[in-house]
Amino acid sequence: MNFFMQKYFGTARFSARVAMMLLMIGGMGGLASFHATPVRAQTAVISEIEVKGTRRIDPETVTTYMTVAPGDPMDPNQLDQSLKALFATELFADVRIRQDGTRLVVSIAENPIINRIAFEGNQRIKDADLTNETQLQPRQVFTRTKVQQDVQRILKIYQRSGRFASKISPKVIQLEQNRVDLIFEIDEGPLSRIRKIVFIGNRKFSDSDLRDTIQSKEYVFWRLLRTSDTYDPDRLGLDRELLRRFYLENSHIDFKVISAVAELTPDREDFVLTFTLEEGERYRYGKIDLEIDLERIDREKLLSLVTLREGEWYNAVDVEKTVDGLTDEMGTLGYAFVEVRPAVKRHPDERVIDVTFVIGEGPRVYVERIDIEGNVRTLDKVIRREFELVEGDAFNVSKLRRSRRAIRNLGFFAATEIDNEEGSATDKTIIKTTVSEQPTGQISFGVGYSSIDGVVGDIGISERNLLGRGQQLTFQTQLSETGRHFDISFTEPYFLDRDLTAGLEVFRTTRVDRDDFSFDEYENGGGVHLGYDLATDLRQSLRYNLKKVEVRGVDRTASRFIRAQAGSRVYSTVGQTLTWDKRDSRIDPREGYVLSMSNDFTGLGGSATFLRTRLRSGYYQPLLDKYVLQLLLEGGYIVGLGEDVSIVDRFFIGGRNLRGFAASGIGPRDTSTDDALGGNLYYTGTVEISTPVLADIGMRASVFGDFGSLWQTDETGSEISDESSLRASIGVGISWNTPLGPIRIDFARAVLKEDIDETETIRFSFGTRF
Secondary structure (H helix, E strand, O other): OHHHHHHHHOOOOOOHHHHHHHHHHHOOOOOOOOOHHHHHHHHOEOOEEEEEOOOOOOHHHHHHHOOOOOOOEOOHHHHHHHHHHHHHOOOEEEEEEEEEOOEEEEEEEEOOEEEEEEEEOOOOOOHHHHHHHOOOOOOOEOOHHHHHHHHHHHHHHHHHOOOOOOEEEEEEEEEOOOEEEEEEEEEOOOOOEEEEEEEEOOOOOOHHHHHHHOOOOOOOOOOOOOOOOEOOHHHHHHHHHHHHHHHHHOOOOOOEEEEEEEEEOOOOOOEEEEEEEEOOOOOEEEEEEEEEOOOOOOHHHHHOOOOOOOOOEOOHHHHHHHHHHHHHHHHHOOOOOEEEEEEEEEEOOOOEEEEEEEEEEOOOOEEEEEEEEOOOOOOHHHHHOOOOOOOOOEOOHHHHHHHHHHHHHOOOEEEEEEEEEEOOOOOEEEEEEEEEEOOOEEEEEEEEEEOOOEEEEEEEEEEEEEOOOOEEEEEEEEEEOOEEEEEEEEEEOOHHHOOOEEEEEEEEEEEOOOOOOOOEEEEEEEEEEEEEEEEOOEEEEEEEEEEEEEEEOOOOOOOHHHHOOOEEEEEEEEEEEEEEEOOOOOOOOOOEEEEEEEEEEEOOOOOOOEEEEEEEEEEEEEEOOOEEEEEEEEEEEEEEOOOOOOHHHOEOEOEOOEOOEOOOOEOOEEOOOOEEOOEOEEEEEEEEEEEEOOHHHOEEEEEEEEEEEEEOOOOOOOOEEOOOOOEEEEEEEEEEEEOOEEEEEEEEEEEEOOOOOOEOOEEEEEEEEO
């Protein structure tokens, strides 16, 4: 019977109730009669508990985990609970309980202690990163359950990095004194890339447009430093949301993502992503109205904040901005708990949607606390300062939404989720923020060619989240046939813990372009800058620069005005820029406008004194879904204060900013030497319409017209030609984001020009980053 019990009691999950019954039956001596058995079982009392097999744990510690003690009856239920309690401690690999007369014998086998944990075969992920994710650590108790849990954790790390074929094999090496070495043998496997992205059901937008919208990208060999072309199931959820927002911004209010499926290719190496869509119809705005449930509110003033207009295409972003604007205005009027809710009414037959902004008193809820999780490297305060809410504030949905957008715009995190949940009371809420960090450092190498600078090479090193403090450090160097440029800059986005950007830079520039100028120019200097928001989309920056400019190597045949510039000058400049930016994107704008004004005063010391002003504007408007109209206008003026403006400080127009004309191709010129002298006053403009052609490979075509003029110098002489007449050109261009980098080719013809102007027909540029 003892053999029988030992054999079956050795299994951890054997029913303790059945085991106790067997123990009581087997522990009885000669049975006098059938009726004597239950009497003895019911009256048996534990006289002693003996613990065997302990090596590291005191026997008294074992008995404290049990639910029975000497003097207690031999209750099968309590013995069953004791067995479960001992296994629940995870200290024991095996536990056996048997009855020896009135004695209870507990035999245990202790779980070993982990001596060390090692990783073998990992090349892509460092040991330290894996150690931070595993639950088991040296000097902890070894359990097979925790080992399997750690295996799953390591697998998830590799899956997040795009390696879904990874295999983890735990290996246990027995040591003396009941210790073990735990080794995770890792087969990282190949990257599980995205071979193809397929869209089903899209009629209004091309596959190329939708691929540009989502974050996942098809694998191409030149994306060496990016992970967007490796499969990540978490990113797939983000892609669904990006598609939804894209269609809502383009008036498709009934849009749905029916399914988003990732399937392994037949060779089981890559994935194919398939998005099945239901676009629905486009809607225009119908009736726009306000419904105000509060007293003493100026309805007309609130209506002026509603930017939606009847007959325009519906745009979810515009609706959201209107909600934010109304909420902010109500906040300034003292309504901390106001709720602005857009109520919509569809008219499918007419394809219009009425929008009524309902303004009423919201629930009185306060922010109890803000919890932040997932930021291993980034400091909490870097995230907290992006919140428009703090502990104790009245909870506001619009402020929470803007806070979420601000944190995502930092670019420090691959994913950001912000939700609010019930707090310790009904009038309190907890804001829970979960982030997933991503690399913020970048090393870039570039090489290219342009018809202006010839062969161009550059090296850049930047860190956008230095030491997790949100600071940016950048080193940039550029070398070309016409010059060299070195620049080191540092930016603190929250100077003195305020919403104030501060930074400094040091630079050195050399220009040796003998084709367009008859001298060499050297600049050495540095500067500091401050930036802050004056209002939504309105930003101002202040700057101070100190530099030394040297003009050397002037050609003997150069203009007498240029020869007079030889030597060095010190510039001490203070300036400001005011920018109002309403574009949908700063990198590739398709809609909106931007206005900026820059002013620089040079003369706070130094050897040059002048005032320079520049005005810039840009307007972008989509046409017929695929076309984009771009209108650009720029102008500038520089005036010397008590002295003439140096040639190196004047404006030069042509080439990039006036196609069809050579670099420095228009403006005042010395007719005796054909040297450009630059001008004090200029304007340029561009009208351009672009559209995708071969969108799948990133090619766009454009038709443009450029115009402008440059005139006025401080020098006088019969050999100076200075015409303020309008110059203009027309042309076509092709831009192509090739596997080797962006290519831009412009064919332009000057249609309005002066005899002294220098023109060109083709402008070509090519470059790559890797």
